[in-house]
Amino acid sequence: MEEDYIKLVFGLKLKQIRTDKNLSLFGLSKLSGLSKSYLNEIENGKKYPKPDKIATLSEKLDVPYDQMVSLKLDKNLAPIGDLLQSKILKEIPLELFGIKESNLIDIVANAPAKVNAFISTIIKIAKHYSFSKESFYLASVRSYQEANNNYFEDLEQSVLKFAKAYHVDLNKKVTSSDLAEILVEEYGYNIQSNELSRYEALGKLRSIFVPKTKTLLLTNEIDEAQRTFIFAKELAYNYLEIEDRLYTFPWIKFDSFDQVLNNFYASYFAGALIIPREKISNYLKDIFAEDRFDAALFTQAIEAFNASPESFYQRLTNVLPKAFNIQNLFFLRFTHKAKSDKFYLKKELHLSHQHSPHGNETEEHYCRRWVSLKVLKDISKSKKKHEFDLQISNYENDGMKYLVLSSATKDPFKDKQYRSISIGLLINKQLQRKLNFLDDPKIDIQNVNVTCERCDIMDCKLRQVPPVVLDKSAKNKKIETIVEELNEKFSS
Missing domain, CATH: 1.10.10.2910 (Arc Repressor Mutant, subunit A)
Incomplete structure (x- = not known):
């Protein structure tokens, strides 16, 4: 057993015994003759007392010596022991987010039953979605990117x-x-x-x-x-x-x-x-200064670097927040096979907050009005190496609008497979000041949603399935209303 684990277990047990007996740290200090600071360090797993000190605590707290030094935990603390022994805390990159392991353990120790239920829930969700250790690591790095x-x-x-x-x-x-x-x-x-x-x-x-x-x-x-x-x-x-x-x-x-x-x-x-920062920034300044969106100039910017469109779009997510203070954006990568009706979201990044659209792990159908999917359909039917398009996506339910630029290319390693890369910029007053071409009448404006199952655009010609999630929600809301009316009717 690791020495740190033994210290933590003893500290947790001492804290539980003390609180069960309604003793404060000050009270236990007076009772045992051990200093309050020393007892605090024991409970936080920083120190392990010598046998004579354990004997004193055992006597004053009326708890058998063997029970105190045993590594066996009762049902309330057992989940914490399982957590510590699983070494999951070593897998989580806590230091990356400025979190100390001791702080996390302290949170767990103060509400073991609730925290254990939370951890169990997370583990069950992870298993349900086949969330591997690699997936967890990648999600951690993505959060690190978003935080910076x-x-x-x-x-x-x-x-x-x-x-x-x-x-x-x-x-x-x-x-x-x-x-x-x-x-x-x-x-x-x-x-x-x-x-x-x-x-x-x-x-x-x-x-x-x-x-x-x-x-x-x-x-x-x-x-x-x-x-x-x-x-x-x-x-x-x-x-x-x-x-x-x-x-x-x-x-x-x-x-x-x-x-x-x-x-x-x-x-x-x-x-x-x-794709050097200064060079790409100069291209973006020229593009943003135009009164009309110049697709040729944007394509020229992509081709000015010895990089794929995906690398170019990813570089935009570095440069736009810093050089132009455009921090509300998302990056998406979709894959698609020709003649298939399936579209898979393989990579996403959201800066500032969780923007729509975002990954949906169910079997729901992504909105076919997205330009990200349109360019995939276009390139799968053409012989071009690169398809580009843009649109203003209006999410009526969220009250958000995004300028979305998207490129599609063929997957060089898979036959009849294509990928699209998109960057979406939240349209607000700040973006309107920076991009002169936002009022360009040639930019297509589309009312969109996240998935067909959650969409209330009833006249959509691209709809794949009925809005079953929306219908279920409306049905439940109606039942709720009737129940409230009945309660009011029979309460008087």
């Missing part, structure tokens, strides 16, 4: 220092050959470009790094933008001196939370290197 408005100045500065140290001109398009040269010459990498393509079972795996020989294995199916991003991530791991890292892209599994966080840091560094 997805902007990390130290990483931005690291990119600028790196570019200066290795004479990388951030005003020009960064290429894979530029970065490969640094990996080989500075960090001793051996890059093999065709090895992975020999193994069909590897599927969409794009790279593997072998640390012992510093060999980077690549599939020959990746394009220039993907190759550049992989090289940029490898440079990030080396330049930032990150040792606890992932060795495949995309990841197969995480062994620790640090790996997840470090993977995010490396990806952020890569995005900031390939």
Whole structure:
């Protein structure tokens, strides 16, 4: 048993015995002759008393010595013991959010039954939705991003220092050959470009790094933008001196939370290197200054960097909150197979608050009026490499409007599979001051909802199923009203 666990268990038991006997810390101090501060440290699991002190407490509290030192907990404290022994607190990145483990344990100790019920509920929900440890880690990192408005100045500065140290001109398009040269010459990498393509079972795996020989294995199916991003991530791991890292892209599994966080840091560094903050900000200033939305200028901005549309949109979530103070936004990535009626939300990020639309884990149908789904349908029917569109989405139920920009591309690793990337900006007075083109009459305005099942737009031609959730809610409301009327009628 860990020493910390033994201290915590004894402290919890002492606190329970004391409160059961209606004793304050001051009262127990007077009774036992032990100082109040010392008893407080014992109860908080910071100190474990010597045998003579335990004997004194046992005698004064009229509790057998063996019972006090036993690690067996009664039914009220047993859930806390299970929680501590499960090591789940070690899995949760508490320090990332400024939380001390002792504070959390104190909360649990003060209301064990209620907190245990809460924890059990969370675990049941997690199991119901097959919420894995990896999913928990990823959700934690996403919360960390949202808490920091997805902007990390130290990483931005690291990119600028790196570019200066290795004479990388951030005003020009960064290429894979530029970065490969640094990996080989500075960090001793051996890059093999065709090895992975020999193994069909590897599927969409794009790279593997072998640390012992510093060999980077690549599939020959990746394009220039993907190759550049992989090289940029490898440079990030080396330049930032990150040792606890992932060795495949995309990841197969995480062994620790640090790996997840470090993977995010490396990806952020890569995005900031390939899409420099100053350069993208200048493009955005030109786009925002126009009285009409210039789709060609926006597409030109995407193509100005050696990056995929997804990397460009993700970079917008870093730059817009900091450089333009546009903090109310969401990022979505959908996948879709041609000739299918299914759309899957695979990635989302919400800054400032939980915006609509957002992930819905049930079998409900996402609103077909979303531009995110429209561009997917468009590209699945066309031969284009990139479909772009935008709209103003009006969520009448929420009273919110968003300017949503969306791009769709083909999935290079899956036949007849497509993905769309969207960024939505909450339309408020602040956004109206920053974007001159918001009154452009050519921008399509759509009344939308989250899912068909919850939608009250009755004349929608794109509706997939009836508004069953809404109907059920209305039915319950009607029953509620009648019950209230009957209560009032027969109460007089």
